[in-house]
Amino acid sequence: MLAEAAQEQGVALHLQTPGGVDPAVGLATTVLQAQIGDASATLELSRRCSAISFENEWVDLDALAPLAEAGVVFLPSLESLGPLVDKRQQRELLGRLSIPTPRWLPLNALGSAATFQPLAGLEPPSNPAAAANFFDSAVPWQVASPVPASAVAPAEGQPSQGEGGLPLGWSFPVVAKAIRGGYDGKGTLILRSTAELGRLLAQVDPALWILEEFVAFERELALVACRDRAGAVACYPLVETHQHHQVCNWVLAPAQASHGLEAMAHNMAASLLTALDYVGVLSIELFYGPAGLLINELAPRTHNSGHYSIEACSISQFAQQVRIVAGQPLQAPALTAAGALMVNLLGNDNGEAERAAALTTLATLPQATLHWYGKQGSALGRKLGHITVLLQATDPEERSREARQRLEDIRTIWPLPAHDWA
Incomplete structure (x- = not known):
């Protein structure tokens, strides 16, 4: 999805990946087939581009430190990533x-x-x-x-x-x-x-x-925030998330939350981004319950909880990350629909024929956009794709009811795995 956003914005993408079957390979300007921890390959990558970013936080900071000292630009910087990868x-x-x-x-x-x-x-x-x-x-x-x-x-x-x-x-x-x-x-x-x-x-x-x-929370929330090279900060809407065996099942945007609660989440995000001098997209997972608003985990990257932004926001989290890394100012994101429901399509017990039929049916749902990742393998619980439905109801309670009905429709077509997985 980052690769698609780069292509849409006319930004050249140079990719370092260990596998030639990586879904982004077909969209990249050039590809270096090497392990992510191969610093010599990353040095070559740096000669092809103006800045290097990361798809996930599994980064060997020690191996990359000499490159940063030699002037290679990493966004977020290795100093910003240091407290976040552990x-x-x-x-x-x-x-x-x-x-x-x-x-x-x-x-x-x-x-x-x-x-x-x-x-x-x-x-x-x-x-x-x-x-x-x-x-x-x-x-x-x-x-x-x-x-x-x-x-x-x-x-x-x-x-x-x-x-x-x-x-x-x-x-x-x-x-x-x-x-x-x-x-x-x-x-x-x-x-x-x-x-x-x-x-x-x-x-x-x-x-x-x-x-x-163990936190006895009432709801799980998430927030995608971003900061550009000039220090400007912006946040996407606060969303509600729901997990199935600790894997995200669905995301509802916006969360049913007071302005005060959303302001607190935004203040937390701005404080983190500024304290770290962080440049790029940062995702925050939160608990809300009797103890108030608590941060659960931080992810220094685009996040599953922000996938809805592709269809439902004025700029997606992926396009935002591309803009920031390319040195452009961020764009303030705003919802362009009354709300959105994003549902993950997890590897389940269905066979290949059943899966293909389900995808065909999902693609016909009204106000819905299907994303299939083209990953190799379909293990139980693995995120294979997602579908985003734009919601019509403006009243929060009505929007929640609409989302529940749309979720039921989707899960009838693409059920969750019938049992737990290791």
């Missing part, structure tokens, strides 16, 4: 900016499988901002002065013990996350007992995982 560093960054998140601690703070019995010497991470209910506050969310990383990390020397060896005030279930490489539920585990936590400690390097409180 979930522990994300949490530390958000803590320094006093932006609320679920309470967390490094998994290795609990010790190893051999030493894990009751927890001693730890207090739960403190994040006072997270306790406030920002949704009901009449005061716009503001960034406080940076606080030390110790304010969001466990404190030493204050013995406390909670349920099953957890920090005081915590209880099961808890969420364990790999600090790198996780996506669509991979690298994320919900642990429901001390025994499950002990098994995880025995199976992984605890230094490469964090542990978070």
